Amino acid sequence: MRILSGIQPTGVLHVGNYFGMMRPAIELQDKGDAYYFIANYHSMTALFDPELRRKNTMEVALDFLACGLDPKKSVFFKQSDVPEVTELAWMLTSLTPMGLLERCTSYKDKIARGLSPNHGIFAYPVLMAADILIYDSNIVPVGRDQKQHVEVTRDIAAKFNETYGQTFVIPEPQIREEVAVVPGTDGQKMSKSYGNTIDIFGDEKIIRKKVMGIVMDSRTPAEPKPDAEKNIAIQLLKLVAPPGVAKDFEDRLRAGGLGYGDLKKALFEHYWNYFAAPRAKRAELAANLDHVNSILSDGAAKARTLAQKILHRARVASGLD
Numbered sequence: 625m626r627i628l629s630g631i632q633p634t635g636v637l638h639v640g641n642y643f644g645m646m647r648p649a650i651e652l653q654d655k656g657d658a659y660y661f662i663a664n665y666h667s668m669t670a671l672f673d674p675e676l677r678r679k680n681t682m683e684v685a686l687d688f689l690a691c692g693l694d695p696k697k698s699v700f701f702k703q704s705d706v707p708e709v710t711e712l713a714w715m716l717t718s719l720t721p722m723g724l725l726e727r728c729t730s731y732k733d734k735i736a737r738g739l740s741p742n743h744g745i746f747a748y749p750v751l752m753a754a755d756i757l758i759y760d761s762n763i764v765p766v767g768r769d770q771k772q773h774v775e776v777t778r779d780i781a782a783k784f785n786e787t788y789g790q791t792f793v794i795p796e797p798q799i800r801e802e803v804a805v806v807p808g809t810d811g812q813k814m815s816k817s818y819g820n821t822i823d824i825f826g827d828e829k830i831i832r833k834k835v836m837g838i839v840m841d842s843r844t845p846a847e848p849k850p851d852a853e854k855n856i857a858i859q860l861l862k863l864v865a866p867p868g869v870a871k872d873f874e875d876r877l878r879a880g881g882l883g884y885g886d887l888k889k890a891l892f893e894h895y896w897n898y899f900a901a902p903r904a905k906r907a908e909l910a911a912n913l914d915h916v917n918s919i920l921s922d923g924a925a926k927a928r929t930l931a932q933k934i935l936h937r938a939r940v941a942s943g944l945d
Contacts, residue, residue, distance in 0.1 A: 649765050
């Protein structure tokens with residue numbers, strides 16, 4: 625089983641990235657042939673500062689390695705170090721119906737949020753399809769919001785296979801429903817676009833302030849909260865605290881008598897402790913960037929060897945070779 629996943633270097637990684645994509649991907653290292661990449665080609669649709677892209681790319685590498693990605697168990701690389709993926713994207717886009725892309729909700733959502741429309745944002749699912757198909761990926765762990773893009777990949781692969789003969793493996797999305805959408809500090813999905821994130825490796829004072837600023841309702845501490853499971857702090861606490869601890873706080877909130885301030889303080893402490901070991905690991909890695917670059921270079925060499933093989937298969941099938 626080959627597993628494929630990528631993450632964009634468009635900003636500081638946050639708790640939503642960790643539970644929605646990073647941790648599930650890291651857990652899958654022991655269950656198959658894992659390929660994980662930093663999607664710096666994809667970042668070009670929204671990030672236009674080259675120095676910031678370089679900085680963010682290294683930050684993502686540090687974060688992922690600190691959180692448990694093991695280069696001995698998985699292939700970890702920068703997307704742009706495997707240029708074959710862009711050639712395959714062109715081959716796929718020539719068969720991709722416009723209607724298929726027009727139905728993608730992510731494009732509509734980004735435009736609705738004020739992003740300036742460009743072809744890269746519109747054609748994002750085609751490059752994502754190339755990312756997945758060029759490694760014969762079987763499993764693609766994604767958040768619920770990316771499920772549609774994997775379905776688009778399946779449609780494009782099927783269309784190519786139908787047109788040129790059996791060429792690509794048809795991938796399957798893998799979604800962990802319990803953490804597929806992590807709430808942000810305002811109750812919306814945690815996203816850099818909404819400015820509602822809690823960083824994985826943020827400054828202690830800044831993160832504490834963000835956590836204490838989580839939006840709550842106007843009910844008094846004494847009032848019972850029968851909908852305690854919907855409370856943002858409770859939802860986040862369930863991710864970073866032991867199950868028994870999280871249940872105790874939820875029960876206390878439901879019964880009444882637990883103040884929101886006390887709940888938020890507990891959430892911060894459990895969050896800070898949860899990422900304590902990764903913080904220490906990250907500091908070690910940041911002090912040895914040559915080692916990190918070597919990991920990415922070795923991963924790219926392995927990824928490119930496989931990508932060239934599958935691209936050649938597609939070129940032969942389509943008559944380019």
